[in-house]
Amino acid sequence: MADQTPILELEHVDKSFGPIDVLMDINLKVHAGEVLCLLGDNGAGKSTLIKTLCGVFKPTAGKILMDGKDVRFNRPRDAQEMGISTVHQFGGTFALMSIGRSFFVGVEPTRGWGPFKIFDRAKANEIAVRAVRDFGITRIEDGDRLVGGLSGGERQSLAIARAVHFGARVLILDEPTAALGVKQASHVLRIINEAKRRGLAVIFITHQVMHAMAVGDHFAVLIRGAIAADFRRGEKTREEITDLMAGGETMADLEASIESYEDTHEGRPPPPAP
Amino acid sequence: MNGFSFRSLLRRPEMGSVLSLVLVVAFYVIIGHVDVGNLVGAASWLNFAANLGIVALPVGLLMIAGELDISIGSMIPAGSMTVAILSGYYELPIVVGILGALGFGVAVGLFNGYLATHTTVPSLIITLGSLVAVQGVVLSGSMLLTGAASVPLDAPDWAKTVFGHLIANKYQVIVFWWLGLTALFALFLHVSPWGNWVFALGGDETSARNAGIPTNRLKIMLFVMSSTAAAFVGMCGAIVFNSAQVSGGMNYIFNVIVSVVVGGVLLTGGFGSIIGIFFGAITFAIVNQGIYFTDIDRNWSNLIIGVMLIAAVLMNNTFRKMALAYAPRKKK
Numbered sequence: 001m002a003d004q005t006p007i008l009e010l011e012h013v014d015k016s017f018g019p020i021d022v023l024m025d026i027n028l029k030v031h032a033g034e035v036l037c038l039l040g041d042n043g044a045g046k047s048t049l050i051k052t053l054c055g056v057f058k059p060t061a062g063k064i065l066m067d068g069k070d071v072r073f074n075r076p077r078d079a080q081e082m083g084i085s086t087v088h089q090f091g092g093t094f095a096l097m098s099i100g101r102s103f104f105v106g107v108e109p110t111r112g113w114g115p116f117k118i119f120d121r122a123k124a125n126e127i128a129v130r131a132v133r134d135f136g137i138t139r140i141e142d143g144d145r146l147v148g149g150l151s152g153g154e155r156q157s158l159a160i161a162r163a164v165h166f167g168a169r170v171l172i173l174d175e176p177t178a179a180l181g182v183k184q185a186s187h188v189l190r191i192i193n194e195a196k197r198r199g200l201a202v203i204f205i206t207h208q209v210m211h212a213m214a215v216g217d218h219f220a221v222l223i224r225g226a227i228a229a230d231f232r233r234g235e236k237t238r239e240e241i242t243d244l245m246a247g248g249e250t251m252a253d254l255e256a257s258i259e260s261y262e263d264t265h266e267g268r269p270p271p272p273a274p
Numbered sequence: 275m276n277g278f279s280f281r282s283l284l285r286r287p288e289m290g291s292v293l294s295l296v297l298v299v300a301f302y303v304i305i306g307h308v309d310v311g312n313l314v315g316a317a318s319w320l321n322f323a324a325n326l327g328i329v330a331l332p333v334g335l336l337m338i339a340g341e342l343d344i345s346i347g348s349m350i351p352a353g354s355m356t357v358a359i360l361s362g363y364y365e366l367p368i369v370v371g372i373l374g375a376l377g378f379g380v381a382v383g384l385f386n387g388y389l390a391t392h393t394t395v396p397s398l399i400i401t402l403g404s405l406v407a408v409q410g411v412v413l414s415g416s417m418l419l420t421g422a423a424s425v426p427l428d429a430p431d432w433a434k435t436v437f438g439h440l441i442a443n444k445y446q447v448i449v450f451w452w453l454g455l456t457a458l459f460a461l462f463l464h465v466s467p468w469g470n471w472v473f474a475l476g477g478d479e480t481s482a483r484n485a486g487i488p489t490n491r492l493k494i495m496l497f498v499m500s501s502t503a504a505a506f507v508g509m510c511g512a513i514v515f516n517s518a519q520v521s522g523g524m525n526y527i528f529n530v531i532v533s534v535v536v537g538g539v540l541l542t543g544g545f546g547s548i549i550g551i552f553f554g555a556i557t558f559a560i561v562n563q564g565i566y567f568t569d570i571d572r573n574w575s576n577l578i579i580g581v582m583l584i585a586a587v588l589m590n591n592t593f594r595k596m597a598l599a600y601a602p603r604k605k606k
């Protein structure tokens with residue numbers, strides 16, 4: 001795969017918010033038919049990185065290449081139009097809108113002609129309901145139902161189903177499995193594999209080693225805004241990956257410190273960090 | 275089937291306003307001994323509702339989008355003074371006056387919209403600023419240019435026919451504008467694909483932007499619509515009454531917000547309907563003007579408005595909860 005041009009490539013990308021540097025010198029490649037797992041502790045900059053990739057933020061410095069060509073996304077729509085579709089960590093659905101309307105926000109299906117285009121509610125509802133039902137959420141039958149009446153996981157599934165529906169070339173999922181039950185989470189993993197088989201590039205953010213190991217071809221670990229490790233499937237053991245995900249501290253050290261605390265405090269576990 | 279469709283009616287955002295209207299009329303008929311025939315044919319509340327309703331439509335749209343515009347309170351006199359000064363005092367063609375008034379509305383809307391999208395100041399504060407600022411501009415501009423706070427205007431016949439004559443000597447022609455605009459706004463919000471953008475904007479602005487909606491442009495456009503609608507109402511008032519005053523209009527802020535909220539629009543955005551806003555304006559107008567048809571002392575009208583507002587909002591909350599909880603029963 002190394003000879004092929006990556007779909008998306010970041011070259012020396014920096015991102016800062018005023019004086020706060022969040023991303024530093026990020027270099028990354030994502031190929032078609034490949035799952036990149038983006039790992040890292042809370043606040044490492046994963047969400048910021050994918051927001052720069054999908055046009056929400058503009059990089060402070062550096063380049064984004066798509067198919068080897070320099071691209072600039074001035075707004076999320078630009079990225080969307082180039083086939084990059086994203087499920088952000090929070091939100092993505094609208095509580096007081098119907099399932100059908102929420103699914104198609106920004107890309108409304110219309111019928112009619114010229115200036116007399118009208119929102120095609122029947123079509124929107126039908127596609128949206130089919131997409132979530134394909135996701136294993138079979139309780140949803142009516143696209144006129146309001147999104148706010150769904151459970152958290154159902155809402156999340158709706159957001160993912162939407163991204164999958166519109167993702168033409170790159171699918172970016174920011175902690176998609178966070179609110180999901182076992183069945184739906186494994187379904188997301190299946191969807192990721194399916195997208196990969198269809199030749200999409202997938203960027204998948206998760207805090208769960210099992211999920212990452214299950215689908216990842218390529219792993220990048222962010223620690224405090226810089227890429228601390230970049231390796232392929234099979235190059236590291238599960239323990240090593242877990243340690244990297246914890247921000248570089250080894251799990252063994254963490255466990256040792258808990259044990260020594262318990263030894264000196266009559267077996268009580270340490271209080272949670274403030 | 276009947277029971278089912280009644281249930282689905284209850285989930286609609288405008289249900290609260292329709293019920294409020296029914297309750298208010300029932301109250302006036304039973305307690306106030308109103309002659310319904312008299313009330314229905316009366317011009318007073320209809321004219322009142324039309325003027326109110328034209329401003330309530332875009333303000334309601336803004337509220338659905340999660341914003342507020344109170345500068346309408348000074349845009350109404352600004353619209354009437356602009357047309358009166360240009361076409362009355364300076365005797366320019368009425369078209370110039372009309373375009374001037376509407377242009378003033380567009381400019382203030384752009385200003386409000388720009389600040390609302392490019393700063394983090396809440397739109398209540400921004401439009402409070404422009405409310406007071408426009409008031410200052412209109413008063414000092416009028417004193418400076420004409421030396422008076424009230425300017426006469428004698429509009430040509432065609433302009434009167436279109437914007438401000440009395441049909442059958444009592445119904446303002448603006449009633450038709452109100453009905454037409456209601457239909458246009460309903461098409462925009464509920465039928466066109468852009469309506470979806472307004473709901474999304476008010477529901478979750480970040481997600482809406484991430485979904486590719488040009489949220490800033492949309493918001494600016496909505497602010498332009500509301501201040502232009504207010505200027506339009508002021509302009510029509512000057513044409514129909516042959517004069518304009520710098521004062522007045524402040525009541526509209528309160529009246530419009532009450533109508534919109536009674537009409538089922540969620541104050542925090544994301545939910546509402548044009549039909550609801552339409553009925554909200556009618557309900558408010560009937561409470562406000564219908565009291566003259568009752569044997570109730572008119573000093574009570576504010577109490578009735580207050581009670582109606584709270585009752586309508588409670589109903590709206592209930593209906594919204596029903597809408598959220600709604601799931602069709604499994605077909606066997």
Ligand SMILES: Nc1ncnc2c1ncn2[C@@H]1O[C@H](COP(=O)(O)OP(=O)(O)OP(=O)(O)O)[C@@H](O)[C@H]1O
Binds near residue numbers: 017020022046048089
């Ligand atoms: N708009 C912003 N302005 C200023 N700082 C920001 C902004 N967005 C993010 N940050 C900062 O950037 C850092 C990285 O945030 P980011 O959301 O990318 O983390 P993350 O890796 O996605 O974490 P998590 O696993 O908790 O989702 C945080 O310290 C955060 O405070």
Ligand SMILES: [Mg+2]
Binds near residue numbers: 047048174
């Ligand atoms: Mg994150």
